[in-house]
Amino acid sequence: MSIAEQLGSWTHTPLGDERGYIQPHSLKELWFHTGTKCNLECSFCLEGSSPSDKRLLTPKLEEVIPFIDEALSMGVEQFSFTGGEPFLAKDIVEILDYASKFKPCLVLTNGTEPLLKRLDALIALQSKNQHPVSFRISIDSPNEKEHDQGRGTGNFAKAFIGMRKLHQHGFSVSLARHIANNENQPEVDQQYRNLFSLNGIPPQTHIVAFPDFLPPGSLPSVPHITTHCMTAYQTEQQRENYMCASSKMIIKKGTEMQVYACTLVDDDPDYFMGNTLSESMQQKVNLKHHRCYSCFAHGASCSEM
Numbered sequence: 001m002s003i004a005e006q007l008g009s010w011t012h013t014p015l016g017d018e019r020g021y022i023q024p025h026s027l028k029e030l031w032f033h034t035g036t037k038c039n040l041e042c043s044f045c046l047e048g049s050s051p052s053d054k055r056l057l058t059p060k061l062e063e064v065i066p067f068i069d070e071a072l073s074m075g076v077e078q079f080s081f082t083g084g085e086p087f088l089a090k091d092i093v094e095i096l097d098y099a100s101k102f103k104p105c106l107v108l109t110n111g112t113e114p115l116l117k118r119l120d121a122l123i124a125l126q127s128k129n130q131h132p133v134s135f136r137i138s139i140d141s142p143n144e145k146e147h148d149q150g151r152g153t154g155n156f157a158k159a160f161i162g163m164r165k166l167h168q169h170g171f172s173v174s175l176a177r178h179i180a181n182n183e184n185q186p187e188v189d190q191q192y193r194n195l196f197s198l199n200g201i202p203p204q205t206h207i208v209a210f211p212d213f214l215p216p217g218s219l220p221s222v223p224h225i226t227t228h229c230m231t232a233y234q235t236e237q238q239r240e241n242y243m244c245a246s247s248k249m250i251i252k253k254g255t256e257m258q259v260y261a262c263t264l265v266d267d268d269p270d271y272f273m274g275n276t277l278s279e280s281m282q283q284k285v286n287l288k289h290h291r292c293y294s295c296f297a298h299g300a301s302c303s304e305m
């Protein structure tokens with residue numbers, strides 16, 4: 001059987017069943033991908049980011065503004081930014097300045113030098129605009145050695161410096177971590193909370209835990225999700241809670257700005273939903289990507305809303 005036959009099509013599983021899908025109902029959160037350029041190079045990165053990666057490019061302020069404006073006309077409630085490392089994007093502060101005039105913003109960052117270099121500019125934004133900018137810092141493990149094995153020596157300490165400084169300057173912070181195999185979740189979270197206390201960060205700071213999403217283009221064997229799965233094992237409320245039901249992500253590929261179904265599927269062109277948000281909201285999102293199984297089985301979501 002060829003790889004194409006093993007994977008099935010956009011609409012059908014390899015056994016010929018119709019794929020489960022999500023019909024978007026609203027646009028609550030709009031994500032922007034700031035490009036796959038990152039100051040770090042981690043083997044596990046779901047975006048395949050590195051200092052030289054150009055799979056996704058970095059949008060300029062004038063390329064982002066039309067999507068912010070369109071999203072506002074559709075009732076969006078938050079703008080969120082991910083990368084790569086968003087603080088390597090030349091226009092990121094100007095983009096946050098524009099977006100936070102209208103709605104709260106969230107930025108996902110590794111918390112190291114690129115963030116620290118922009119800290120003064122971010123502090124200046126705080127008193128200027130009506131809506132807050134908050135931050136989610138990636139600290140993969142509460143064990144410094146384990147984090148630095150993945151991200152490079154010294155980056156655990158730097159990320160905590162970044163998180164601490166953001167908190168000291170009045171920004172709201174949260175933390176993204178990995179879920180280890182067979183972990184004791186309350187125990188791991190408590191280890192983070194102890195670290196928060198040591199760093200003067202509120203112990204109840206929100207922690208978002210992610211499974212291993214694997215690098216772009218990975219093809220692990222996961223169960224296929226059919227329309228029957230979506231009605232037999234999921235309620236209407238659960239279907240409404242999928243990220244792709246109420247958010248979209250904007251990416252820049254080549255010279256083109258494109259709307260994708262969510263933050264987790266930009267390595268598969270089937271998830272290109274159009275060049276405008278209104279067009280993209282009409283598209284049914286089929287649950288074909290292997291990461292869709294994490295949403296189906298574990299309720300995985302990048303959103304904090």
Ligand code: SF4
Pocket residue numbers: 022242243244245261262263264265285287288289291292293295296
């Ligand atoms: S990864 Fe999750 S949110 Fe994204 S398209 Fe698949 S099911 Fe929807």
